Amino acid sequence: MEQTFTFIIEVVGTFAFAISGIRLAAYKKFDLFGAFTIGLVTATGGGTLRDVLLNLPVFWLQTPLYLIITGLALAVVVMFRKTLVSHNRLLFTFDAVGLALFVVIGIQKTLEAGYPMWGAIVMGTVTGSFGGVVRDILINEEPLFFRKDIYATTCIAGGFIYWIMNLLGAGLIVQQLGCAVTVIGLRVCALRYNWRLPVLSSEIRGD
Amino acid sequence: MEQTFTFIIEVVGTFAFAISGIRLAAYKKFDLFGAFTIGLVTATGGGTLRDVLLNLPVFWLQTPLYLIITGLALAVVVMFRKTLVSHNRLLFTFDAVGLALFVVIGIQKTLEAGYPMWGAIVMGTVTGSFGGVVRDILINEEPLFFRKDIYATTCIAGGFIYWIMNLLGAGLIVQQLGCAVTVIGLRVCALRYNWRLPVLSSEIRGD
Amino acid sequence: MEQTFTFIIEVVGTFAFAISGIRLAAYKKFDLFGAFTIGLVTATGGGTLRDVLLNLPVFWLQTPLYLIITGLALAVVVMFRKTLVSHNRLLFTFDAVGLALFVVIGIQKTLEAGYPMWGAIVMGTVTGSFGGVVRDILINEEPLFFRKDIYATTCIAGGFIYWIMNLLGAGLIVQQLGCAVTVIGLRVCALRYNWRLPVLSSEIRGD
Numbered sequence: 001m002e003q004t005f006t007f008i009i010e011v012v013g014t015f016a017f018a019i020s021g022i023r024l025a026a027y028k029k030f031d032l033f034g035a036f037t038i039g040l041v042t043a044t045g046g047g048t049l050r051d052v053l054l055n056l057p058v059f060w061l062q063t064p065l066y067l068i069i070t071g072l073a074l075a076v077v078v079m080f081r082k083t084l085v086s087h088n089r090l091l092f093t094f095d096a097v098g099l100a101l102f103v104v105i106g107i108q109k110t111l112e113a114g115y116p117m118w119g120a121i122v123m124g125t126v127t128g129s130f131g132g133v134v135r136d137i138l139i140n141e142e143p144l145f146f147r148k149d150i151y152a153t154t155c156i157a158g159g160f161i162y163w164i165m166n167l168l169g170a171g172l173i174v175q176q177l178g179c180a181v182t183v184i185g186l187r188v189c190a191l192r193y194n195w196r197l198p199v200l201s202s203e204i205r206g207d
Numbered sequence: 208m209e210q211t212f213t214f215i216i217e218v219v220g221t222f223a224f225a226i227s228g229i230r231l232a233a234y235k236k237f238d239l240f241g242a243f244t245i246g247l248v249t250a251t252g253g254g255t256l257r258d259v260l261l262n263l264p265v266f267w268l269q270t271p272l273y274l275i276i277t278g279l280a281l282a283v284v285v286m287f288r289k290t291l292v293s294h295n296r297l298l299f300t301f302d303a304v305g306l307a308l309f310v311v312i313g314i315q316k317t318l319e320a321g322y323p324m325w326g327a328i329v330m331g332t333v334t335g336s337f338g339g340v341v342r343d344i345l346i347n348e349e350p351l352f353f354r355k356d357i358y359a360t361t362c363i364a365g366g367f368i369y370w371i372m373n374l375l376g377a378g379l380i381v382q383q384l385g386c387a388v389t390v391i392g393l394r395v396c397a398l399r400y401n402w403r404l405p406v407l408s409s410e411i412r413g414d
Numbered sequence: 415m416e417q418t419f420t421f422i423i424e425v426v427g428t429f430a431f432a433i434s435g436i437r438l439a440a441y442k443k444f445d446l447f448g449a450f451t452i453g454l455v456t457a458t459g460g461g462t463l464r465d466v467l468l469n470l471p472v473f474w475l476q477t478p479l480y481l482i483i484t485g486l487a488l489a490v491v492v493m494f495r496k497t498l499v500s501h502n503r504l505l506f507t508f509d510a511v512g513l514a515l516f517v518v519i520g521i522q523k524t525l526e527a528g529y530p531m532w533g534a535i536v537m538g539t540v541t542g543s544f545g546g547v548v549r550d551i552l553i554n555e556e557p558l559f560f561r562k563d564i565y566a567t568t569c570i571a572g573g574f575i576y577w578i579m580n581l582l583g584a585g586l587i588v589q590q591l592g593c594a595v596t597v598i599g600l601r602v603c604a605l606r607y608n609w610r611l612p613v614l615s616s617e618i619r620g621d
Contacts, residue, residue, distance in 0.1 A: 031404035197445035238611035240567045
């Protein structure tokens with residue numbers, strides 16, 4: 001059951017992130033293949049970097065599933081382009097859920113590979129946010145997540161909740177649920193209350 | 208003989224891609240070392256990502272050959288800078304041949320590593336086009352291949368021909384020739400007839 | 415003792431590079447987490463690419479030390495922001511020392527992994543300069559090192575001194591010191607006398 005649960009998590013998270021990447025590519029007037037690639041990279045970039053850094057087999061090369069999900073996401077964006085305008089809230093929720101799920105999976109896989117908790121938190125954050133960073137680099141925009149609302153910080157907070165639950169002796173499902181709920185809750189609050197981290201301003205140019 | 212053939216393919220493809228990267232660096236007024244680096248990255252970036260994702264030893268670290276070829280390409284650009292202006296057609300042909308060869312090698316190596324055909328097609332495309340993407344990122348331009356003529360799509364089409372030939376029971380050389388001819392033919396047609404994929408336009412900004 | 419020496423080298427180099435990344439992030443008005451990430455990437459990016467290409471375990475995942483050093487660098491920049499203005503020379507020295515140390519470590523690790531000297535020189539250069547390249551990509555600036563003073567060329571020169579010392583039968587410490595002194599000396603000269611490589615100019619646009 002744990003396996004099935006993880007599987008569903010990955011499918012939903014991948015679909016949500018692919019949609020987000022494809023919509024941005026559409027806004028930038030990419031062609032269909034470019035949009036597909038941006039969607040795929042957004043959805044799999046974080047997990048790919050995680051697997052490469054941990055020296056694990058790259059997950060999306062083990063099954064064509066992730067290519068298929070991205071293709072479905074592309075079809076959805078093409079078909080429902082106009083309807084999607086009025087559902088920004090739905091898409092935001094989707095993205096927040098995807099983020100939460102990716103953080104949970106990143107932490108779990110890193111712990112299973114034998115790394116300590118601090119490494120797992122870093123890898124959860126990488127899994128959740130690196131896809132968006134690569135997306136922004138490919139479309140040649142300054143990575144939004146560095147300046148926008150507390151995106152990556154949210155992943156780290158979720159990771160700490162995972163850790164605390166673990167130290168308190170909670171079951172695996174509880175640890176993962178606590179982490180996911182934290183990420184989703186913080187994302188919603190960050191949007192609603194416009195939460196931001198202090199800016200590190202400086203007049204000095206480093207080099 | 209198969210080995211020698213593959214070797215010649217890699218040398219010619221590397222040289223063609225290095226020339227293309229160095230010429231762009233020259234246009235952007237990079238210094239000699241910067242131009243060498245851009246040439247090297249253009250020529251080896253795709254194969255490097257392929258080897259990292261497949262967890263194979265990175266090919267250009269096994270022999271100094273690829274550094275030497277890039278050095279030769281740099282010397283050629285420096286010496287024949289003016290002559291090269293009037294040979295854009297020659298250089299385009301070179302680039303198309305390089306692309307075709309890289310796709311064939313990417314597919315072959317992935318199949319040899321035990322992956323299924325769909326993974327090999329993805330990796331052929333990565334081998335052929337990722338070097339150019341990194342080049343464009345390093346010189347801080349929006350990756351051309353996402354919007355220009357059908358560059359990566361061509362790699363995929365070549366991969367499908369490889370697959371079909373394989374399903375039809377053709378010999379390895381026939382599969383590879385079919386793939387290469389498809390890539391070169393599509394590149395030539397894309398240039399001559401200005402073929403493009405439909406653009407995925409949208410007024411919606413994703414986030 | 416060799417071990418302790420290498421350890422001190424890595425700590426000092428990491429701190430110096432983290433400071434340099436965080437100062438640039440401050441100049442670009444990143445938030446605290448963004449600045450931390452940029453500092454971490456600047457300090458560990460080169461070694462990470464080296465480890466991935468050599469298929470070694472990624473060094474900063476083996477101990478939390480590098481995260482802690484980056485955290486300290488962030489604290490130092492926040493606390494001494496104003497004082498740092500008047501110490502550009504100190505910071506430049508820091509950066510040059512960090513670069514020299516990273517080149518030495520990159521060469522040493524590559525040789526230990528069984529690669530020949532030419533590969534070690536390439537990896538020393540990657541270790542020393544790739545962190546800065548990723549930093550520039552993440553903040554969406556054209557990588558400075560491609561056009562600025564002789565940054566990467568300096569790493570290569572240091573590598574050749576390492577090689578020559580090795581061929582002359584010098585001890586390991588002498589090889590490493592010769593390499594480090596070369597890098598630091600060339601950096602200081604490049605700044606003072608404004609040394610640059612010839613630019614590869616061209617009116618031709620490659621594609």
